[in-house]
Amino acid sequence: MLSVFASRLLFVSSDVESAYSARAADYVEQLGSVDSLHPSDRALIKSWAAQVDGPIVDAGCGPGHWSAYLAEHGHDIRGVDQVPEFVDHARRTYPHISFELGSLDRLRDSSGSVGGILAWYSLIHHEPSTVRTALEGFARVMRPNGSVLVGFFIGAQVEPFDHAVVTAYRWSAEALSNELRAAGFEVIETHTRIGRNPKPRPHGAIIAQLAPTN
Template sequence: MFSGVLDVLPLERAVLGAFAELVRGPVADVGCGPGHVTAHLAALGVEAFGIDLSPEMVGIARRAHPGLRFEVGTMTALEVEDGVLGGVLAFYSIIHLPPGEVAGVFGEFARVLAPGGYLLIGFFAGDESAFDHKVAVAYRWSVDRLVELLRDKGFVEVARMVREPYEGERPFQQGQLLVRKG
């Protein structure tokens, strides 16, 4: 379903490319789904591995990308040592978290990142409301609100991108937010 999605998303590929150039050390793709973005990062030379809550998605990712590491896990309690990652990618995975859980997850991302490590978040931008999604209820986020929550966890904003939807996408703005652990 998602295997070729990056082919038609030039702005997201550009942001992922910048992220790949900036990170030093391993990167966890948290909420990796079928592993297509993990594979994209690996093709860019990043030591990337995927984590997903769904054993089925991890199975699909392992079959599609047998040379990469994929694990079943949750972003609320990552089985990663403190301060060992150069980057964390949450590419449209925080969208399924209830708003009350997001700050805690950002704290978990801060825990596993090395000082100066980068976090890249992809999300639906907007008015902080819920909507029906293919997988589960999803939420739109104000970029400024996410930055505020991240700042409270010790992150510094590096860059943001908000774009209008392409034809055939949900009628929501798409957001990318790049932050660095202070």
Template sequence: MSESIVEVAYSLRAAGYTTLFGSIEAAHPADRRFVAEWAATVDGPVIDAGCGPGHWTKYLTDQGLDVEGIDLVPAFISHARAQFPDIPFRVASVRDIGAADESLGGILAWYSLIHLEPDDVPGVLAEMVRCLRPGGSLLAGFFESAEIEQFPHQVAPAYSWPVQEFTRLLEDAGLTAAAVETRTDPGHRPHAAIIARRSV
């Protein structure tokens, strides 16, 4: 799906999305624990890629990390800057993060890759690996399914992935899976998150 379609779709719903999901308290406690455990292993600057309203960016900052949030949607960035004025935010795409080669200790991609066409994911992962230092890590959260499936997400069509297939893409990009979290909550699509590290 084109970035322009995703940007327009989220821009139209930015206020409602922020009300529902724009606080860390809205996140599942298991997700907060998993992200915090990852944060404790990160050494160096971090980018929250697809930061939305900035709540995960703030959460990572509270873990003691040097974090910048980026998002495709200007309305999200405006909200994040107003809500968290001491944290840097900018409009940018996961396709072009804008960081220097091997400059980052970590990247959080929390449900920010779900609207990508499956054929586009390897290129985005390659961009992320370009930015990671040797030993740096990516934490990706996404919807899990038995096979790659498109489904009618509330904002814009999205894809769910088998953990094994997503892990293969991470490995093809030069990362090694270090930890996996999966969960199925009543009334929600299955969740998965993978921590993957760049080889030293």
């Protein structure tokens, strides 16, 4: 049985994409609604989005539940994912929201036009050497003072672990914060919590803002 899923990865290998495609129905059934997710996550994402000025991209939107949640709270939101099954489900279930099949490199937004990016567990399958590339892509499309919220599995160090779908990585808050800074962001807040059973894992979240350029 599927035990723990996170949201989806933007820049995925074909192996990761195939693994999620094969288990998309399980994902939708078990974690395709915000009601099934931790209440502190809902509160954090809601409060973060309330401070965002401009359109939000749900980067690695999975079946679209977080996009729908933010749309319900009045935000201009668009979801992007590389798994066709997720995008098809999101479009059928939330026809009033725009969902796009593709990667960040193919976003319709022009450079500097996005107010916020929700990357909720959408970087967990990145090898550590590739995370900065994704974060630099986020910075490229953001408007001045744009904000990103990154959800991740937290650990004492950067290390792989056996995720329910395919190998994922834990990050320390310090290590991921350093990657965000290197990509052009200022770290504003960090959060931690312990996940629910049956596999309680430490979870982390970082809010960062695009740093001003000189």
